[in-house]
Amino acid sequence: MQAPGSAFGNYNYYMLAKADGKGRGAFALTNLKAGTKILVDKPLMVIDKKHGFDAADVGAEYQKLSSAQKEAFDQARVVFSNGREESTSDASAFDKFNTNKFSIDGKDKWGCFAHASRFNHSCLPNCHMSATANEGMQCHVIRDVAAGEELTFTYFENLLYLPTNQRRQFMAAKFMLLAGGCLCKLCTNPGKEQNESDARRLQMRDQVYKWSKCDITEGYGPPFSQAAVNGAIGYERCKQDRIVNPAQDFVDLAEEEGIVTSWWVRWACLWLAELENEKMGPDLRRLRRFTMRTQELLHNCKGLQPADDHDRRFAARIDRLKANLQQLEAAQSRS
């Protein structure tokens, strides 16, 4: 059982060191394979309150902590709004909580994390941060990483689908920490690679709109509820030209771009597998490709054990596809 404020794994896999212009960041100590869980972090403090929280809520929770927990919380760092300086002093408890918070149930519950919060943002990340089943945060490496590389995750999934100039606008408007400009590799290396990335991202946003009629970049994270997704993507409307082609183009572009942490890519792969599975005489190579890719993306981002009902349902859909695929492949090899 982990104590609040304690972390598992971090000293084996990474260390904190100075990151160019970004204060400190996490750097891989060894070569890491996609899917490696490098951190499980227990919150210093949790606030469970609908419609946001304020300084009084943080103060009230703080008073409930033991003196050791208070001491740990007092050490939490605050990154000032220019995103460049760090401090543990001269910052209110509210600032500390706010700077180091993660949503731990996707809605109203927030935890303050001393370790998960030390990773810098990237618009093309190599890690994924997700909630555990018991109010913690975990971090997985989502593609192979070389020793010495900085480990990053995206603070907003939306940023993965915006070209450079639109990312800047989005950050300036919505994201205080990066308002001074993002210093990730993609944003700070103008040139051919960035231009190609910008073109791909514009196309990806366009493809999602074609199949879902939703703009991927609205709001925070996936921009609409599961009910709305089901309404928009209802299978009766899944005509080849409406859904399959844009979804397939989207997945291909995402792979080319190296985006493997996204809710959207995972779901597009699952839909493509399920649509193939529903066909009379499905293309088994295609069914295998999208089924196994969906599973790989889920495992690499979130581990082998689903942390919540949403992931359990998602994993169950993959299991159904795999079972059917096995039967079809066995039948094919017999014939």
Ligand SMILES: [Zn+2]
């Ligand atoms: Zn960036």
